[in-house]
């Protein structure tokens with residue numbers, strides 16, 4: 001009987017495209033299974049060239065696979081994934097490999113990996129980025145799981161991944177939930193990048209009066225420089241689009257309430273747990289939330305804005321300032337995202353190579369960009385780099401941009417145009433570089449009302465003040 005070297009469970013959009021991608025690569029024979037057989041039949045009918053081996057149930061699916069059996073699950077994240085794992089574990093054997101390619105929360109992946117490992121079966125959580133188009137033509141893949149499973153899985157995933165500058169966009173990220181953790185950060189950075197681009201568009205439009213089509217030309221031009229990226233490229237396309245029904249720019253017809261599937265929020269929740277300030281990503285998540293509150297927005301529409309009308313004296317200079325502000329803010333967002341990767345790796349014991357992560361994001365995924373090569377260079381030059389934005393290349397870029405960045409944030413503030421990601425990124429930059437922060441006062445307040453103690457700049461130890469009006473008495477709580 002012909003056997004398959006790889007199987008796919010779940011044949012909705014993502015699974016069927018991934019199965020077709022696998023089948024199109026030399027040496028792969030793909031077993032397919034879906035809970036309801038209709039999707040299996042449709043895929044067989046529409047793509048006879050793929051040579052799929054269909055299975056009607058889990059036992060047949062297992063029998064169709066050569067050993068070690070390797071199956072990629074592409075089903076609804078959450079309960080759907082757990083249900084499929086429960087069934088596969090019954091028909092697979094020790095040494096086999098179950099891969100979850102869905103958008104799982106990394107802590108679920110850690111839990112699943114632990115439970116499946118007890119059966120002797122390998123469980124790999126693999127972040128797959130690039131949407132349906134990526135699944136079909138080459139995604140960026142972020143697998144976690146054991147070293148043993150990577151031996152079998154590595155060549156298969158390399159065969160279907162996007163290729164950037166001759167290299168497949170896949171690497172063994174780390175053990176158990178590391179892959180889904182890194183995919184989560186990817187999505188968080190994606191939120192920040194999209195929000196920054198949206199703010200740049202808004203400021204140019206309202207500051208210069210340029211039309212969406214004219215701004216599309218600006219983005220197309222930016223895409224030839226240091227901002228070159230998939231998101232800048234598609235922004236130009238979106239802005240150029242005319243609504244067939246009304247003849248208006250499509251962007252003016254689309255309801256201004258942004259949706260979210262939750263991975264940006266996960267990135268921020270995890271950052272809060274890890275104590276990492278990912279302010280650019282958080283502002284992007286909150287900006288979507290704010291946009292989706294029509295009742296509050298309608299009620300607040302009466303509130304006053306600045307009294308003076310806003311006009312930009314030199315539109316070309318302003319556009320260039322916005323470009324620089326966008327680049328500087330983007331550096332901050334990526335720097336924060338990588339800080340979260342470092343903190344997650346430390347917390348969960350993963351050996352994550354930051355430069356490799358930047359490399360596998362160069363193709364197939366939504367945040368693919370030229371700029372990622374600079375991040376790889378920075379971590380190659382200094383693997384222990386404490387903050388990406390201090391690497392020489394990014395430092396120089398920030399030195400070049402910071403005056404323009406400030407002008408843009410001031411202009412936005414004076415004009416009453418929301419720019420949460422631009423301004424929070426600038427505040428982060430100023431906070432990080434500040435010689436002294438008002439955190440000292442916060443420590444004083446905490447000690448006043450809660451005896452939380454503080455440390456001093458002039459001697460070691462922990463101190464508490466007996467607060468009593470003008471005169472205070474200082475106690476050494478724990479000085480060594």
Ligand code: NAP
Pocket residue numbers: 010011012013014015034035036039074075076077079080081083084101102103104128129130131132
């Ligand atoms: P989906 O709509 O999320 O899920 C539908 C699939 O799940 C169907 O095949 C369905 O089977 C199956 N399913 C649901 N519950 C099940 C259960 N209890 N047992 C067995 N099968 C079950 O599919 P999708 O949009 O193709 O997405 C698949 C995964 O990829 C999800 O985790 C999603 O979050 C992720 N995703 C990633 C991207 C990306 O860019 N990386 C984009 C989209 C989606 P039936 O046909 O029998 O109902």
